[in-house]
Amino acid sequence: MTNEATESRTTLALWTLLFGNFIIGTGVLLPAGLLNQLSAELNIDVATAGLLMLAGGVVVGVGAPILATLTTRVDRRLLLVLAMALYAVGHLASAFTNAFWPLLIIRVLMISAAGIFSPQAAATVSLLLPVERRASAISFIFIGWSVASVAGIPLGSYLGAALGWRSVFMIMAALSILSGLAVWFTVRPGLYGKPLDMASWKTVFSSPALLCVLLVTLLSMSGQFTVFGYLAPILKQVTAATPTQISLAFFVAGLSGVIGNTIGSNMVRYVAVDRVIGMALLSLCAGFLVFGLMFGNYWGSIIGLALWGFGTFSSNSLQQSRLVGLAPALASATVALNTSAVYLGQAIGAGAGGALIKGGATVTSAWVALTFLVLSLAASLFATRLKV
DSSP states (O other), X not given: OXXXXXXXXXXXXXXXXXXXXXXXXXXXXXHHHHHHHHHHHTTOOHHHHTHHHHHHHHHHHHHHHHHHHHTTTSOHHHHHHHXXXXXXXXXXXXXXXXXXXXXXXXXXXXXXXHHHHHHHHHHHHHHHSOHHHHHHHXXXXXXXXXXXXXXXXXXXXXXXXXXXXXHHHHHHHHHHHHHHXXXXXXXXXXXXOOOOOHHHHHHHHTOHHHHHHHHHHHHHHHHHHHHHTTHHHHHHHHHOOOHHHHHHHHHHHHHHHHHHHHHHHHHTTTSOHHHHHXXXXXXXXXXXXXXXXXXXXXXXXXXXXXXXXXXXXHHHHHHHHHHHHHOGGGHHHHHHHHHHHHHXXXXXXXXXXXXXXXXXXXXXXXHHHHHHHHHHHHHHHHHHTOOO
C-alpha cells in the first residue's frame, strides 16, 4: 500500500473513531436528556432515575483499568467492534424493558462498552500515528463526544418527548451496529496494545504528576455532572422550560462544546496542552458562576451553558492527550485510568446532584459544581509543576 493510500485509510479511520465516540457519548449522556420521560413513565422520582448515570459510572470507573489489562492482546479492530455490538444489544434490550430496576441492570452491563471503546480508540490512534501527531488526533476523535452533546442529546431529548424513550433506544441500537461496521471496514487489523503488567500500573500509581492529572479529570467531571445529569428537571422546575426549550439548552451546551473542542484540538499544535486545558477549565468555572448567579432565569442559564460547554469536552479530550504526552509507553494504562476518572466523576456528580435535587432544584447544585471545578483548576495548575 502506498504512503498516500495509507494516509487516506488512516484519515478515514480517524473519522470512524470520531463517529464511534459520538455514539458512545450519546449513549452515556442520553439519560440526562430523557430523565423527565423516564421518571414519568416508570413512576420514579428524578433522583432515582439518576441512578442510571451513577451506577454505570461506578461500574465503568472501576472496570476500565481491568478491561484494559485483560484486552491488551486482543486486536484493536475486533475489540472496538465487539464494544459496539454490546452497545447495540444493550440499547435494544433497554427499549423492551418495562421496569426501572431491570433497566438499571441492563445499563450497568451495557455501559461497560463505553469503558472499552473510548480509551481503546485513543490507544488505537497512538498505534496509527507518530508521536508528534497523536495529541491533535486524539483531540479530533473526541470531537465525537462534543457532537453527541450538540446533536445526539438534544435530538434524543426531543425525540424522547415526541416518540417516547423506547424509540430513542431503538435508534441508538441501529446506530451502534452502523458504527461497528464502519470500524470493521476502516480500521486496519493487526493493532495490539502493549501488554500491561504490574510494573506498568506501579509506575502510574507512583507518579505524582500522572495522579494529579487524573485528579483534574475526576474533579472536573464531578462538577459537571452535579448539574448536567439533572439539567432537564432543573430547567423544568425553576424556569418552567418546555421540552423544546430543554432540547435547545442541550444544543447550546453541545454546540459550544464542539467549537471549544475544535479550537482546543488545533491550539495544542502551537500551545502546551496543559495551558489549553487551563483555559478550558476557566471557561467551565465562568459558566457555572453565571449559571448560579442567573439561576431561575432561562436565558441567563443559556449564557452559562454556552460558557460551560465551551470548556467541558475540550478539557476532557485534551486530558487524554496530556497523559499520552507525559508517558507514551504507559498510554494504555493512563487512558484507561482517565476513563475511570471520567466515569467515577460522573458517578460522584450524579450522586451529589441527586441528593441536592431530592427536595427540589435549588441554586446549591450550581455552587457545589463550581467548587469541584475550582479545585480541578487548582489541581491542573499544580500538575504542570510536576514531572513524571
